[in-house]
Amino acid sequence: MAPGYYTPAFMKPAPFDYHQARSVAEAVAHLGEYGYEAKILAGGQSLVPAMNFRLARPAVLVDINPLDELDYLEEDGDTLRIGAMVRHVTFERPVTEGPTGRLLAMAAHHVGHLPIRVRGTFGGSLAHADPAAEWCVIALLLDAELATRSPSGGRDIPAADFFQTVFTTALEPEELLVEARLPNLAPHTRIGFQQFSRRAGDFALTMAAVALEADDGPVANARIALGGVSDRPVRAGEAEQALEGQPATDESFRAAAEIAAQEFDAIGDIHGSADYRRDLVRALTRRALEQAIST
Amino acid sequence: MSYVGSSVKRIEDRPLLTGEARFAADLSLPDQLHMRVVRSPVAHGRLLEVDTSEARSMDGVEAVWTGDDVREVPPIDFRMAWVEGLERFRQSILAADHVRYVGEPVAIVLAEDPYLAEDAAELVFAGIDELDPVVDPMAAGPAAIETTVVEKAYGDLEGAFGDAPVVVEMELAVGRHSGVPMETRGALACYDPLRSVLEMFGAAKVPHHNRAAIASMLGLPLGAVVLREGHVGGGFGIRGELYPEDVLVCLAALRLGRPIRWVEDRREHMLAANHSRDQVHRIRAAVESDGRIRGVIDEFWVDQGAYLRTHQVTVTELTTSMLPGPYAWPAYRSRGHVMLSNKTPCGTYRAPGRYESTFVRERLIEVIAHRLSLDSSEVRRRNLVPPERMPFERGIAALGTEVTYDSGDYPGLLDRTLEYLDYEQLTADLARRRSDGERVGLGMGFFVEKSGLGPFDGVRVTVDEAGQVLVVTGVASIGQGVETVLAQVCADALGVGIESVRVRHGQTDDLAYGMGAFASRVTVMSGSATLIAARRVRRKAVDVAASVLEADPDDLTIDRGRVFVRGSPGGPAITLGEVARRLRPGLTAGEPGLTAEGWFTVDHMVYPYGIHAAVVRVDPDSGQVEVERLVVAYEVGKAVNPELVHGQIAGGAAQGIGGALLEDFAYDESGQPLAATFMDYLMPTVAEMPDVEVLLLEEAPSPANPLGVKGAGEGGITAVGAAVANAVAEALGRPEEVTRLPLGPERVRRIAAGVA
């Protein structure tokens, strides 16, 4: 007996129903109907592995990949509007002139590997809410607003309220994330982005994104957002305050980085203990500030 | 023209590159059932009952079996046994009354499709009364089980240590990691009533041995079991050993009369396939003040996991016997404690026992050099076995053979390596970079490998009437290029073009005997057997041709499949195909067919040797180690195919970096594995790899086989851990504190900060 060919599947999700949405309205209607039972399928780069491990077991999948209406980028005055289905890879080259586009591009290269960036979506990353996800950290840094649609209408959620804990957001089960609105950074804003992962392409153990203004004068509008330290992306508020009005020097950067390192009860896992992550926060914050001021 | 020695393109690559390859998961048979293994979720416990009723009642589920259903099947036996009386530590194919590691098979589900099988597996409930697990056998006190102690010794230790000017003592450890092939395991078994045989596809590494083991476990005659090797996506020592799943698919195929297919998923693989390494050494050296080592005493503990699998205590055996490496220490004793724990059982992994012992020995050398303020390469040189003492008898045995280094010029290799590195310049450059604030360092490790484990392997070479040559061998291919290498040897010996040679391997009904692919033995053993068989065929062909051409056989030669009088290629000739036609039964008085078998037997291994040198840079903020350079100087006697040797070395080096910096099967205190996916078990990617610089030497051909070859499968990995660790120690200016692999960034940062 000669064995023949076969297309195999190695890891198998629990049974589920599948719906392909033809419009945002239809997707939202499905969510309204199935509630907790349903999950949106965007790029699938987080959801599908979780389903294959049977860590996620939605009874219904609502596939929003056909929705071109969620795949757009628009500059609207001072706001960059990003449709939920814009793929990570889109940001590899600056999508706007000025610091916002550059910051997104700096971060984009660190999101997984190219095949993941080709499939994975901006909205999916926010909705997934990994504490070490680049887009989540940047959304928080820029005080983004996240727009949703649901059977009862929709709402705008500030990033600061959106991320609640690991893999948990303010989204209700019947709510679809449709757009992220990023207030553009002022043109002369300086930016820095630093992260550390054990291998190229891995989720970062820790990352720091900074934005500040410091043209020939003291630091103003300092923002520091951190990923991989806490159960959600966080702003290092005390460090930001400490920097405000200070000269942009190694000394003040070091001091701010030290404050940032002490601001949180860091999390630990097999790749790095809480203490170690604090060490990383200190180093990465300092490096990001230095990077910001030197470019 | 000679194929041997040139980098002939791999002849096995076409199906691999065109997607036609057939790995275990590519196979299926009509009417097959799919097996899913239900595994223990806890590390240790009494198995009270396994409730299968819900799973069995699902539509499409054919059977669900637990340990009770397979009680007549004995545990999996040792393939290599070095110590008697350890049978009680063997693993059964399904847990009977205890579970002893997370991932241990407790039941199987056989269902119509693999999704269903997984759905049903979720409904099998194992009632387990949890017991305290042993996670660290060294810290577990009396709860830890010591299966046996392997001890080797020679020389006068008392004399060595009695009035030693310097004694250096260290504790050194290598973490738990293993070969993780790209292809997970898989098997497809069926009973073929036409031929009355049980056939299993998906065999690898040691098909002949596994055939015998399966036949004996299932009570079948040897002739009723056939194992088939397909394409294999990596072996590394762990793939192809006989595991519970292989026996279970065969058993189910017999019982149910339907083909049974099993494909492991990655998470299962991380829990169920052999782990390796995981050793802690306490080593002591008595040293003269000029760095010459008088004697070494080593005591070590191997965390073997929950059971002794097919390798029994092979890794411990190899560690004790190979620890002295290239050095002529006059006195030595090593004692290896083989400990059980509630973790995945261990087996051999590329350079088993040598990766660990080389790390231990070469760190020790470095610390001796530091204590005596000597250059470590000078300490090495002063202790190397001198070329005059080759062949060098160590005075101990490994794997049942006396350790006799067959040939070599160790100081010569050290000179060559230092010259290649431009040692003085390089160390000066690194010192300058360090004084500029960079944390960079150079580290080296000298090692002796072993290869070509016997006792035998055989090959049959046959030329058909079209002049096509078939080489059939009892060894296996795990992707390393066996077909190409054997074809090269055969084509040269026979006088044919390599394009007319095909090589078949890994089918147990092809040849009665076969040892398999491990211990860097295939080119040594099967290569030599191919040479012997091809020469016999050549002799036969020349004899026939001599009578046809009316020439003296001694005057004939064969080139590109034509036999003619040497020096007159344009004169009368006969092709090998024509010779084969004249050897049809009835036409010849002798044995029909242009065919011959060749068997190569040895009672000693051969010992290739080498040096690894690593240059690393440490990021002081994160502790991340970047390997800037990795140089592998390696003496192989003769490289049949230099490009393939390079490939072996580069691949090994990548795995070595994994073990040195990244890979770690960590467990929590309850025995739960913390690295059971590729998110947590970090293998190096191309981004973490430097270009591996290979200095391939062919200056000490082995006198122990007709090709003069020494194995090349493992030398790429052996000293990477040692070299990287030594380099990190230098980079951090912490000569003594680097004592444990892997050197993850947090550990390195702690060492740098002096809080290790």
Ligand SMILES: Cc1cc2nc3c(=O)[nH]c(=O)nc-3n(C[C@H](O)[C@H](O)[C@H](O)COP(=O)(O)OP(=O)(O)OC[C@H]3O[C@@H](n4cnc5c(N)ncnc54)[C@H](O)[C@@H]3O)c2cc1C
């Ligand atoms: C090997 C690997 C490495 C990776 N490395 C990184 C990394 O370094 N950094 C990083 O940020 N990410 C990384 N990722 C994750 C990747 O970026 C994912 O693409 C991202 O996290 C999820 O986006 P997605 O479009 O793939 O969403 P999906 O996987 O389809 O969905 C993720 C979750 O979000 C929900 N969801 C998706 N879209 C919406 C929506 N519009 N409204 C409501 N809910 C929604 C889904 O229901 C699901 O729960 C990695 C992934 C892999 C496999």
